[in-house]
Amino acid sequence: MPRYETTVPCPVCFSPAGALATCAECGWPLTAAAWPGGDAESRERHFAKELERAQRGYDSVAAARISPTDGRDLPFIRGGRPDEAEWTAALRRATVAADTLDTADRLRETIRRRLETRPEAGRLSVVEVGSRGITTTTVVSAEPSGMRRVDRGPVVRWIDLAPMLAAESPDELLFRLAGGFGGVDRAALWAELERTVPESVAIPGADPILVCAVPGWPVPEHGLEVLARRAPDAVRSRVVDVDAAELVGELVSQMNTTAALRGRLELVVAHVVPKNGRIVLRSERLFEAGAPVGAEQALTIRCAHTLDDGLVLAVVSWGHDNTRPRPVSIDSVRLRPGAHRLHAVLAGPGRVKFSEPAGVVPDSRVWSELVASLPRRFIPPVGDFDLICALDLGADRFDDRRALVSELVELLRTEYPERGRSRVAVVGYRAHRFRVGEEHDRVVYGRWLDTPDEAQRSLDGFRAFEPGPVRAAPIEDALHVIARRVGRIPPGRKVVLLTVGARPPHPPAEEPDGEIPCPLEYDWRSLLRRIRHRPGGLTSVAVLDSAKHYNFAWRQLGKTALHQLNLTDPRKLATAAGLLIPPSQRLFFPLPEPAE
């Protein structure tokens, strides 16, 4: 039964019948006058037999379009398998006149001509109407490099364009596309295609090439007609057994290889604005316009950070207006931080191959994504550094504090395994005892700058003690020990002071807050100032057990960052101290390295 019946269609070809005496398309008599004589039963038998023959003949043509060899056996042919004469007739009717067909070579030549005559920055779309649906392949000219790029669009399926074509199997769908409409109202189908094809098929650029890959198939041919009306100046081609998108790809690749470089190619590098540390992208010249294929170029770049996804080697060309770079290729390579020599070879117009360093591979990230994820400011790479850990040995949460420091030391040892890259000092402090003869007892223990392994051993040797009722801790004594030694650290090394504790330092003198002054009258403020003013500066990070003793002293000790013990972890601490650069802040473009 027809699905969208407005008027009674022809029972053979499903074209709209109207009031005609015979079908305009297939010639089937549509009135009773065509079946005179005999009794009603014999007339009816005769009608049924003739109708079945006509339907078989009509459907056999569609089957012959699908396959001249196997189509005869398709189960969708009404009236059953055609006999030899019928099949021969169907094959004849299914044949498309050879003079209306293109060959693959002719189509390739057509596309080549169009590409070569296109305006410099134009686009050419090749729209292929096939048995699967409609596919648009666009060739984009990346001028002035001379390189062309092929953008292959998705297949717009027939079933999406005309849901009424829905069939129980792919073969049945093909049968319907090839002209065995299977009861689909032809008028409704054409109307649906008129509406959906322009909506669903985008044709970038002007004057496309329209290719029908299944010549003679009514539905695809009608789709092509709809497209042709939309682009009246389009070139139309009907070819058999040609994948137009593949053909375009091969052709463009071939043209890219042989064409001359029309514009300069440059490598994207990052520049750091000295004033504010902001990162701006610039480009370093690789190849000038006119450079022959095979030209070579060497330059030195610097990789700033260790990158999990590798350093991006993006080659760009510049448009006529010289305002926006156009990405030509994006590769990446895993490099250690430092200077590296880059050797580029012009493998073709717009095709740059990096022969050095080894390991350059194509990168799947797209240009816009890379630009969007570029960090705003440059964080200098971590050089050699010394970590000084002042640790409260008070029993309340001592294990947590020690574990945090220990894990931090281990993290840094893993991140920077080079010998001498990092040194660690651990300075544990107990509590002052304000009893006669005990006030000057030793309260600071530990080990000065040594390897991370030695620092771990010292940490393991620390023992907790009962802190007592005094609300302050001898942080100032620890600072005194540190201040006496910090001056010996070479200025070139970064120094991080990490204070992990529960209680604030003793004031140097009686203060309104009521804390007992340090018995040795050490002034934590002046000691911290002295440490901070070392040549090379100081990064001071603090971790406080809880907000109970949060005060000015802790704000100063944690001037760079102040964390709470149960809310931090080694990685956060290392990041806050500038000893670990988070992945999102790592510079993945190379920095230019001045020529020697």
Add this chain to the structure above:
Amino acid sequence: MSSQTVVPDEAESPRKERKIGLWGASGSGKTSFLAALYVAVTENTADWRIIGDNRASVDFLTEMTKSMTQHHVFPKKTEGIQKLSWTMVGQTERIVGRRFRKKKETVPLRFRLDLIDAQGRLLAGMDRADDLNLDFGETRAMKTPKTEADQLIEELAACDGLVYLFDPLRERSDRKLEDGDDFQHFQWALQNIAHICDKNGTFDTHLPHYLAVCITKLDDPLVFRTADELGYLTADTQDPYLFPRVVPGRTEELYLKLGSTSPTRSALKVHDSIRRYFHEDRVRYFATSSIGFYVPPGATRFRRANFRNVVPDSEKSTVIRGDIHPINVLEPLLWLGDVVSR
């Protein structure tokens, strides 16, 4: 220490023996004050000696002094009433001669100190708190057994001079919640003393007693800072450690200042009562400290940066950090001893 112009009465007779009572709220430092007395006498530049009049007084002074100087802990709170008696032996200057032949002369001075150290709660009348039989004058006259508080009041009333200890930090601590405020304590004792004196006929317009009001705990940072910010501190050049002292004549102002900043301001009400019940010229204010200021090992002078001599030993207890150097502990007694001996 000298008694300045007071001419001592050298005639030793029972009639002239005087009693001085120690008065103060619970925890105001009465026991510590007494315990510091021996050290105060020893450290005093004037030539004074203290002699226990009985075994209890000797033992008390010995034990308390040992507790504070050797064990560096404060004496335990007094339980009940301790009657202690010492004889102070020393010298003072007197002015002799007539109008145009006046001259200063050093003469020996000897007087007795009968000090009554009582549990602070007794002084607040709190031993009657759970006694449902209300105490009226008539019932007392009916030979009802005397309570410890009654005895204490009678002892205080019989004194010639009183030392009233005012702890400026007491109202800022939690102790007031269990022991009542200063004014409650003072007013109860004062009314009872006045009642007894009135019965004895010694109350004319005012009480007959001399009163030394001692602001204790000058070594505490809060008291010290208050006096320092007001500019009331000075140092005695005769003092080898140059410990700070409150400028003479400014102590009453310091008392008022500390009282005005306390939460209940009961000290101001106490001050009003003192003015109302005591002769103005029989009251003198002293800023004292039983343990004095801390002197770090090796230091020879008081250090403003590091003077706290009381440090926490646990969450609830404190200890004495170093040696004790009593400030103005002896002076109120000598003043009272002097004036009541006239």
